[in-house]
Amino acid sequence: MKKEIAILMAAGKGERMRPVTETTPKPLVKVNGVSMIETVIKGLEHRGITEIYVVVGYLGEKFSELKAKYPNITIIENKEYTIKNNISSMQAACNVLGKADCFICEADLVVSDETIFDKELNQSGYYGKFVAGHSDDWVFDQDENGRITRIGKYGDDQYNMCGLCYLKEADALIMRDALIEAANDSANDNLFWDQILDRNLDKINLTVYPVTDEQIVEIDSVKELVVFDKSYEKYLA
Amino acid sequence: MLTEKKFEILLNIYKSSKKLSQRDLASRLDCSVGTINKLLKELAIEEYVIDGNITEAGIDALAPYKVKRIIFIAAGVGSRLLPITINTPKPLIRVNGTRIIDTMLDAAIAAGIEEIIIVRGYLMEQFNELLIKYPNIKFIDNPLYNECNNISSALAARSYFSNAYVCDADIILKNKALIRGYEYKTFMYGVKTERTDDWCLTTDNNNYVESLRIGGFNGYREVGISYWTKEDGNKLLTDFVDSFNYPGGKEKFWELTPLEFDKKNYKVSIKECNHDDFIEIDSFNELKKIDNIYNI
Numbered sequence: 001m002k003k004e005i006a007i008l009m010a011a012g013k014g015e016r017m018r019p020v021t022e023t024t025p026k027p028l029v030k031v032n033g034v035s036m037i038e039t040v041i042k043g044l045e046h047r048g049i050t051e052i053y054v055v056v057g058y059l060g061e062k063f064s065e066l067k068a069k070y071p072n073i074t075i076i077e078n079k080e081y082t083i084k085n086n087i088s089s090m091q092a093a094c095n096v097l098g099k100a101d102c103f104i105c106e107a108d109l110v111v112s113d114e115t116i117f118d119k120e121l122n123q124s125g126y127y128g129k130f131v132a133g134h135s136d137d138w139v140f141d142q143d144e145n146g147r148i149t150r151i152g153k154y155g156d157d158q159y160n161m162c163g164l165c166y167l168k169e170a171d172a173l174i175m176r177d178a179l180i181e182a183a184n185d186s187a188n189d190n191l192f193w194d195q196i197l198d199r200n201l202d203k204i205n206l207t208v209y210p211v212t213d214e215q216i217v218e219i220d221s222v223k224e225l226v227v228f229d230k231s232y233e234k235y236l237a
Numbered sequence: 238m239l240t241e242k243k244f245e246i247l248l249n250i251y252k253s254s255k256k257l258s259q260r261d262l263a264s265r266l267d268c269s270v271g272t273i274n275k276l277l278k279e280l281a282i283e284e285y286v287i288d289g290n291i292t293e294a295g296i297d298a299l300a301p302y303k304v305k306r307i308i309f310i311a312a313g314v315g316s317r318l319l320p321i322t323i324n325t326p327k328p329l330i331r332v333n334g335t336r337i338i339d340t341m342l343d344a345a346i347a348a349g350i351e352e353i354i355i356v357r358g359y360l361m362e363q364f365n366e367l368l369i370k371y372p373n374i375k376f377i378d379n380p381l382y383n384e385c386n387n388i389s390s391a392l393a394a395r396s397y398f399s400n401a402y403v404c405d406a407d408i409i410l411k412n413k414a415l416i417r418g419y420e421y422k423t424f425m426y427g428v429k430t431e432r433t434d435d436w437c438l439t440t441d442n443n444n445y446v447e448s449l450r451i452g453g454f455n456g457y458r459e460v461g462i463s464y465w466t467k468e469d470g471n472k473l474l475t476d477f478v479d480s481f482n483y484p485g486g487k488e489k490f491w492e493l494t495p496l497e498f499d500k501k502n503y504k505v506s507i508k509e510c511n512h513d514d515f516i517e518i519d520s521f522n523e524l525k526k527i528d529n530i531y532n533i
Contacts, residue, residue, distance in 0.1 A: 022530050022531065023325045023331045068365055234319065236533070
């Protein structure tokens, strides 16, 4: 198989998970003894990907432990994480974006089923979870062929974003140029990187690769964390 | 060879940014102005002090007492602070934005102590993050941290105990002056208590430690900072091995080696310090009180 790389976005402050994230960046929070980002790294390694870039910001020095355990990861520092949205993490990774087919992953996922990385990925796309009824989250509008026509908030009976994206090399190059271009205008500073992708849907043919709730778990609050790992119960006491 | 009082006078003159009067020295050393006057005359005859300033010879006289290193015992699990210690060893927890251990590291660096050693165990790889701010730290790994008491950490670091401060790594230091660049004798810091049910040091008439036990009256609460001279450090090098291998030795606190098991070999003084020189956090609820961010 052609070489693939992965970019993991791990710079955020994890404010919704306070106070657990006061001393630990959210991707390094352990759920039943394993940190969230490790479940993603293990999934990528399961696919045979060894070239992994981790973009860090908040408590970035904490990731030296991850580097000690997985020496083949490369740490990229996002110096703008406090003043820009996650667009800054992708801009910090522009040097590697476009060098191969590429996974772009949020680093605070719990991948409970590695086989989601076994999928045959013939074109660029987002992993998505189908949500029946209304969703206030990020969703994908699709045309009759399944091509994504809008990436945005709110929708009904649609696939929802779950933090994993796959870009073919040529599409990654388009995104790299668009991200560099977007850096020239400070009006873009508060954007999610996905919104830059949304602006380029005419050039980039994106599909949805379905996954289920059980395969990728998203934990956004201490309450949700306690559901999966009882040892955090005392935070709520 | 200096006497302790002369050592303290020389060190105070050396480290003070302003010129100290005899009255200043008397209050710092807790003795009479007459004594200071007499000792200053002797120091002048020895040419260690001229016109109230320390000489090159005076600085040379202090050299044998220079603190070589500071050792942090940081291997523990910190189970009293669960659940925050699931992800982070206690010394690396941030309290009001600053890592606990940084308060001690900054004081050691300010005192000019060059060698910093951290004995680590639980979540040991996480301590690597300290190298970004403190690139000179030397780590010693204690693989036995989970099955033995903290004597296993002392054993792992036993060859470094001479001219060394030995500190618990989970103290938030408020009074940085407690860590100095020069020390004269082996001592432990203690806070005077009328009554305690915590670990407690009792002393004899010469202010040497008589015993370390749980609970007591009119003793000193151990705060977890001690200093060991070259001679005492060298004795500990072999005594730790003996006491560790003695039946039940692995379950002991390292302090019991000099204070109980091999007590005859050591004279450990108590240096009194104040309750508010430190903050100790012994439970998650206490952490919540000190740093409101942990309240949800």
